[in-house]
Amino acid sequence: MNTLIVLAHPEAHSYNAHLAHTSQRALEAQGHQVRLSDLYAQSFAPDEHARHFQRRADWSRFDAQTEQRFSSREDALAPDVQEQIDQLLWADLLVLQFPLWWFGMPAILKGWMDRVFVYGKFYSSQRRFHDGACAGKRALLSVTAGSSQAACSPDGREGDTQLILWPIHYSLHYVGYTVLEPMIITDVRRGRVADDEERQRLLLTARLVEHASSFQSLQSRRIVSFNAREDWDEQGKLRPGAPVHSPFIRHVR
Template identity: 45%
Template sequence: MNTLIVHCHPEARSFNAALRDTAAQAMRDLGHDVEVSDLYAEGFDPVEAPRHYRHRANAEVFSALVEQRHASTHGTLPDDIRREIARLEKADLVVLQFPLWWHAPPAMLKGWFDRVFVNGALYSGSRRYDRGHFRGRRAICSVTTGAPAATFGPGGRGGDIDLLLWPLHYSLHYMGYAVLEPVLAHGVQDARGGYRYQEDAALAASLSAHRAHLARRLANWRTDTPLRFPGWDDWDEHGMLKPGRTDVLAPYGRQS
């Protein structure tokens, strides 16, 4: 089997990089072939723009949806996008490794979604949600935060982590993935930045525990219950939940 780790942190010696390595080893221990998309190290360009398309469908007005579909149909997608799609197509499991910056993933990761999940090639009007291109595959987010865990619950000053990650989780669901509960490494402080929540010895123990927890979660990637999202059979012709389908509305990607 195959695992793709999409690593999104600019510092090669960061704790996110350590978690990337932990994830890679955990999956190799399970017999997986592991590939890493290291977005910063590989110089991935996250900005979708006309310059990426040499043979335009419409040279006058740029539409990402139109140009992506045109390029995928005519075999003219940019080299970096074809590389990322090839990696995704092989992967039974996708691990997204990133820090939470400004209550969201880094812009680099959002740009990876914008450019790599190509209209026409990887989704269409009929290939979305529970009928998506990657149906039968799984995805999981491994996320670091600076503040302690308590601040990311409902009412916490850091924001409800389930709500903060909802757009990313829902986009993965849109592509057909079964989305596993995220692995959260809270309290990954950098005192040099002016924030300190625990002493160095306690922090070191916490970081070690985070790595062990990630390895344990990945060991169960095939059996863990995914987050719940509605699918096509839950919506009416207007795209609204059908009467009596509130059971899929309540969780809607929230952890149990």
């Protein structure tokens, strides 16, 4: 199996970087091929912008989807985007490794998605979800949170972290990925006093061991459920009686 790990963290010695390297070693130990794409190390430009397009379908007005589709067809995408696409297409498994920042992913990773999931190549209105370009591939979020496990739970003060990840999961599903249940590592913060600091260090070191072992059971990891094509009516609304997998898409009386 080929795996691409995309790391979004500005510090090479961060816990997130350790997690990314731990995942890489765990997968390589099972005989898999792994590539690591460290977005900060590459100074990946996250802002989708006209300057990234050397050739244009329309020079009078910049429309991101129009230009993405045009450049993709003309084989004229920006080299940094093309490189990421080649890695994505090579990978059977995509792992996104990032810290939770303001209840979402860091801007560099959001921008990576904006630029790399190219319209016309990865998805279109005719080709998305189960027909998206990444159909048959799997994706997994590995996310750290500074807050405690209790605070990140469904009745916790920080909101249900699993639910907060839904828009990212849905984006991956949109381009065709089968999405695995995320790995959420809570309590990733510095201790406040020396004692606390040592306890934190031990806890986080133990979590790295757990993280590595969770890659042993990847084949049996639960899959995030989404609605199937037949669950939608002509207007794109949930048909009566269709299953509900998340509060984001639900029946309305």
